[in-house]
Amino acid sequence: xxxxxxxxxRAFRAEIRQWLGDHLTGEWAALxxxxxxxxxxxxxxxxxxxxxxxxxxxxxxxxxPTEHGGRxxxxxxxxxFHEEYARSAAPAGVNHLGxxxxxxxxxxxxxxEQQQRFLPEIVAVRELWAQGYSEPGAGSDxxxxxxxxxxxxxxxxxxxxxQKVWTSLAHLSDxxxxxxxxxAGSSRHQGLSFLLVPLDQEGVEIRPIEQxxxxxxxNEVFFTGARxxxxxxxxxxxxxxxxxxxxxxxxxxxxxxxxxxxxxxxLDSVVARAKDNGSIDDPVVRDRLAELKVELAVIRSYAxxxxxxxxxxxxxxxxxxxGSIFKLAWxxxxxxxxxxxxxxxxxxxxxxxxxxxxxxxxxxQRLFLFSRADTIYGGSDEIQKNILAERVxxxxxxxxxxxxx
Numbered sequence: 373x374x375x376x377x378x379x380x381x382r383a384f385r386a387e388i389r390q391w392l393g394d395h396l397t398g399e400w401a402a403l404x405x406x407x408x409x410x411x412x413x414x415x416x417x418x419x420x421x422x423x424x425x426x427x428x429x430x431x432x433x434x435x436x437p438t439e440h441g442g443r444x445x446x447x448x449x450x451x452x453f454h455e456e457y458a459r460s461a462a463p464a465g466v467n468h469l470g471x472x473x474x475x476x477x478x479x480x481x482x483x484x485e486q487q488q489r490f491l492p493e494i495v496a497v498r499e500l501w502a503q504g505y506s507e508p509g510a511g512s513d514x515x516x517x518x519x520x521x522x523x524x525x526x527x528x529x530x531x532x533x534x535q536k537v538w539t540s541l542a543h544l545s546d547x548x549x550x551x552x553x554x555x556a557g558s559s560r561h562q563g564l565s566f567l568l569v570p571l572d573q574e575g576v577e578i579r580p581i582e583q584x585x586x587x588x589x590x591n592e593v594f595f596t597g598a599r600x601x602x603x604x605x606x607x608x609x610x611x612x613x614x615x616x617x618x619x620x621x622x623x624x625x626x627x628x629x630x631x632x633x634x635x636x637x638x639l640d641s642v643v644a645r646a647k648d649n650g651s652i653d654d655p656v657v658r659d660r661l662a663e664l665k666v667e668l669a670v671i672r673s674y675a676x677x678x679x680x681x682x683x684x685x686x687x688x689x690x691x692x693x694x695g696s697i698f699k700l701a702w703x704x705x706x707x708x709x710x711x712x713x714x715x716x717x718x719x720x721x722x723x724x725x726x727x728x729x730x731x732x733x734x735x736x737q738r739l740f741l742f743s744r745a746d747t748i749y750g751g752s753d754e755i756q757k758n759i760l761a762e763r764v765x766x767x768x769x770x771x772x773x774x775x776x777x
Contacts, residue, residue, distance in 0.1 A: 377448075385452045388431075392460040395425070407464030408634070410742030413587035416544060419463045423497045433471055433495045440479055440487065441495040447679060454630030461637070469540070470494040470501035474549055477619040481566075481607045490547075490568070502542040504550035504569070504593065505616070507535060512755045514551070514616070515560045519595065521552035521567060528602035530554075530567055532575070532595040538749070542591040543580050545571055549619075550595075555610045566612035566619075568604040575599060584741045585733060620751075621695070629679075631702060632672045638739060639664055639709060645736065646716045660712050664705070671701045693764035696756040703746040703753065710740035 377385070396404060403422055406414040426432050435450045436442025445453065465471070475494050478487050493499040510516040519534025532552055542548060548569050555563030571578065575598030580588035607615040643661055646652040652661075678694035713736040714721045721740070724731040733741070747753045761767040 377452075381448060381452060384449050385456060388453055388456045389460070391429070391431070392456065392462055395429075396460060396462060400425070403463040404461040405463070407466070410583070410585045410587065410589065410738050411464070412541060412589045415463070416466060420466045420497065420500075422463055423466050427496050432497060433475060436475060436479065436491075436495070440475075440491050451629050451676070451679070455633050458630035458633035458637075466541075466544070467494065467497050467500050469503050469545075470499070473503065473619050474501050477549075477615065478606065480618055481615050483603075485603065486568070486606065499547060500541070500545045502539050502545040502548040502571070502591075502593075504536045504539060504548040506538045508537055511538070512752050515564075515613070517551050517553055517564060519550065519552045521550075521554045521565060523554075523602065524599075527599075529599045530565075530569075530602060530605070532567065532569060532598045532600070534595050536593040536595075538581075538590045539578075539593045540590045542571065542578050542593050543588065547571060548593065549606075551612060551616050554612075558610070561613040563610050564612040564616070565609045566606040566615040567600055568606065569595075569598060569600045573598060585738050586731070629672065629675050632668060632675065635668055635702070635706060635709070638713075638735075639668065641735065642709065642713045642716055645713075649716070649718065649720075651716050651718065657712075657716060660715075664709055664712065667705055671698070671705060674698060674701065693760050696751070696759045696764075699751055700753060700756050703750075706746045707743045710736075710743035714740045 400422055403415060403418055407416075407419050423432065430443060431453075433440075433442040434445045434453050435447075436444070438444040471494055475491060478490060482490075490499070494501070504519075505514060505517075507517060507519060509518060519532065519536065521530045521532045523529070524531050530552075532550065534552065536542075536548075536550070539548070548571055550567045550569045551564055552567055553563055554565040558564075569576075571593075575596050577594040577596070579592040579594070581590055581592060582588050583590075606612070639661070643652070646657055646661065651657050675698050678698055717736055721737060724733055724737065758770055762769050
């Protein structure tokens with residue numbers, strides 16, 4: 373990938389910057405900076421309306437091929453879009469899982485009928501999606517999935533029983549893509565299927581989990597005889613592991629570069645607070661803030677290099693380690709930023725503001741608390757290190773429990 377921004381790319385950057393500047397006004401201006409990890413409870417309905425406004429003007433699914441309703445942007449133009457979107461402080465999207473994960477997966481693995489049924493609804497933000505992967509005994513060890521699905525021979529439908537947990541935004545979603553074991557007696561990666569399941573039905577119970585950051589971004593989801601159509605399995609039944617892993621390959625795509633812009637804005641706010649309360653005069657604080665700034669620049673440069681490797685097919689040849697390195701880097705950096713933010717806040721960081729029967733956190737308190745999860749969700753640090761050790765460096769596999777399977 374050519375990382376030099378040419379005249380066409382500069383014109384595109386100016387176009388999206390101008391469009392966002394023109395449209396993030398009036399009723400939309402109040403949404404600036406709302407939403408995102410740890411803040412998904414903020415103005416959901418209003419952000420949904422904004423996302424549909426984006427869709428009406430062709431600014432959703434910008435990286436999808438045009439034949440599937442996207443803009444067909446180049447990889448670098450997608451980077452530009454996500455950077456400018458983050459730079460404008462536009463509100464966080466409400467259907468990341470549908471647009472950034474499921475959509476590309478259906479384009480890669482879905483049938484024409486599945487694509488025609490679901491892709492237009494994702495582009496238009498008319499149907500929202502949740503991810504049914506993790507379970508109480510299958511979080512980082514995803515191959516230990518115990519949720520089961522069987523075919524009802526009388527109707528042809530899949531009947532699902534089991535529990536998912538840490539299911540982000542399930543309480544606000546219409547559908548869930550679910551990894552379930554569909555072959556009796558199978559274990560580990562074998563016998564799993566990738567199912568598309570409607571959530572608004574009698575056999576589905578969603579229980580939001582209240583977080584320290586005051587929201588309930590993720591949930592427990594219980595399936596008890598839940599049903600979905602027999603043709604809503606993506607890929608071959610029993611071979612869903614490859615589809616599930618293909619989806620995770622999209623998880624660390626170009627949209628993650630927008631994160632670095634948001635991170636820079638958070639760092640700037642911590643620096644501003646340090647200047648306001650005088651902690652900037654502490655040489656240790658100054659050094660830590662400077663170190664964070666340099667590290668963030670390095671992380672962005674590495675992310676661009678990783679995208680170039682993926683586009684050139686070199687990352688797969690090297691064992692696919694670029695995504696794991698990037699996840700380790702940004703998650704650790706962001707957690708450290710939260711710790712430094714509390715050091716800068718001093719005693720004020722220990723006090724929450726009262727809000728009715730609950731409490732309210734300032735931006736830096738929420739940053740500190742939620743960033744503790746950064747090194748866990750989306751693949752924990754330990755799992756990323758195992759991937760790099762075993763698949764990239766070729767080191768011996770970590771000993772497994774039980775019979776050694």
